[in-house]
Amino acid sequence: MERVSTDDAERDARVDRHGLSNPLGTIDVAVNRYRLAPGEGFPGGLHAHVDQEEVFYVVEGEATFETLAWWSDADRSSGEPASERGEVTVGEGEAIRFAPGEFQSGRNDSDGDLVALAIGAPRDSEDVRIPLACPECGRGDVRLETGGDEPKLVCPDCGDARVPGACPECGHEDLRVALGEGGRTVVVCQDCGAEFEDPPLRD
Known part of the structure; x- marks a missing residue:
């Protein structure tokens, strides 16, 4: 005990x-x-x-x-x-x-x-998904992988991998997916409140 x-x-x-x-x-x-x-x-x-x-x-x-x-x-x-x-x-x-x-x-x-x-x-979750469409194959959710040097958004179907970027409006790193108007998903900057249809990505 x-x-x-x-x-x-x-x-x-x-x-x-x-x-x-x-x-x-x-x-x-x-x-x-x-x-x-x-x-x-x-x-x-x-x-x-x-x-x-x-x-x-x-x-x-x-x-x-x-x-x-x-x-x-x-x-x-x-x-x-x-x-x-x-x-x-x-x-x-x-x-x-x-x-x-x-x-x-x-x-x-x-x-x-x-x-x-x-x-x-169970205690440890290793498969966290974000409701964003894969730009390569269109799958409606991507896996968030945080084990490396920087987080990655990886498609579980085609394997396409992208690194999320900072807010283009203010440079803040904390962007989150939320429900926008009409129940659609949007990416929202937690600092300035800017909304994006697709997540900003690093080159």
Whole structure:
């Protein structure tokens, strides 16, 4: 048996996230505790874990999740999602589950703090997808690979690999995929708010 206080757990400097998996010694499940101020979001943009299911439990406040789900691999390969898109608000004492392959991104749209637990199983996810079309073959999602010197967007079908670039408007490096008007996906700069149909890429 292991026991840990969130105050003693490792804290992420970018967002108020305490990783509980390592101090608890979990083998099969990832556990993180978040405290988000109004306007803040969970790390990353709209993404899916192909090899992991995620559950978010709201301890305090409320979370708003953008969601996008393809019905089949054929839909995903065509680049035309026959999908559910939209927003879901999860209140205090409620939980939401995202199956492997379901895209989601969460944020705090309320006036007060959001405290939530994020639980994923299996513990380590190695296949993270972003809902962007491959420019070579048109597949509707690409794999985000972060293991090298710089992150890459790699098509799981044709293998095309691209390196995301900075915002052309302000040079900021933090760009995320989100749902834009009409439920279409857009790339949004987290600094200046500029939106792009396609991600800026490095040469």
